[in-house]
Amino acid sequence: MYQATAYQYNQRAEALVPERRGTTYYGPDNHKPLVAYRGLNVDFDLFVKNTDRKPQSLHNKTYTATILDRTSKASVLTKSLTPADYDKGQLVLKLDQEETLLLDEKLYDLIITYTLTNGVGSYGSSSDQNNRVTFVLDVRDGAVAQLRPSEEVTVFTPDGDDRVGGRMTGPVLNSSKSGLHTVQVNLTNYTGTYKLQATMSLQPLDSDYFDITGQSYTVTAKTGVDYHTFIGMYTYVRLVHTPAVGNTGTLDKVTYRS
Numbered sequence: 001m002y003q004a005t006a007y008q009y010n011q012r013a014e015a016l017v018p019e020r021r022g023t024t025y026y027g028p029d030n031h032k033p034l035v036a037y038r039g040l041n042v043d044f045d046l047f048v049k050n051t052d053r054k055p056q057s058l059h060n061k062t063y064t065a066t067i068l069d070r071t072s073k074a075s076v077l078t079k080s081l082t083p084a085d086y087d088k089g090q091l092v093l094k095l096d097q098e099e100t101l102l103l104d105e106k107l108y109d110l111i112i113t114y115t116l117t118n119g120v121g122s123y124g125s126s127s128d129q130n131n132r133v134t135f136v137l138d139v140r141d142g143a144v145a146q147l148r149p150s151e152e153v154t155v156f157t158p159d160g161d162d163r164v165g166g167r168m169t170g171p172v173l174n175s176s177k178s179g180l181h182t183v184q185v186n187l188t189n190y191t192g193t194y195k196l197q198a199t200m201s202l203q204p205l206d207s208d209y210f211d212i213t214g215q216s217y218t219v220t221a222k223t224g225v226d227y228h229t230f231i232g233m234y235t236y237v238r239l240v241h242t243p244a245v246g247n248t249g250t251l252d253k254v255t256y257r258s
Helices: 097-101
Strands: 011-016 034-037 042-049 061-069 075-080 082-085 090-095 107-116 134-140 151-153 156-159 162-165 180-199 210-231 236-243 250-257
Touching: 034 042, 075 090, 236 250
Parallel strands: 011 042, 034 134
Antiparallel strands: 042 090, 061 075, 061 107, 082 090, 107 134, 151 250, 156 162, 162 236, 180 210, 180 236, 180 250
């Protein structure tokens, strides 16, 4: 049996705030790049210190992190840092999964600035003894599985009393071993029935589709979104709806993923 260790910790860095005159400098020579993975949350601990490496108070100060594209110098993301310990100068930069997905797989510059209460303008902090104001943010990919895009159907072809939606690719063709289907149906004041049908044919005719057990629904004057999930190994799935007599609403859209 193989064993492995999973480490769980926040990455740490120092932000230096020069607050005295003189030539003696005790700042770090350099710092390791801060690493973030696309699609995952990440927390960075930042410790604010002076050139003597003494913690600086966070009282009456507001700190901001700005992520810059190294090529265009454009601001990609700006975040306020959360104080974790005012007296020890500890700040936390939190990036959630949606924010890390906005970043490409490459190196970015990260700048830490601060403002004083009732002050004007921002001050910069340094990342090392060379007075660099930027940290390196290394954004990496491949840490999480990517969801395949959803399919949307908005056109339903009349077939007698029924309205038939186009086919949507099922788990057999998407190489999904779980066979999980997720469906979202958007309705506006709709009265009638709708059902999900499936086929195992690679080139299905209308006669190849069958009703999926448990996936038939009746609604009355429904406005909103219905959500459904089910399991099944099918090549294609489609939605068929039948408006009730006197219905004035619409079944607007079906969104599907397998």
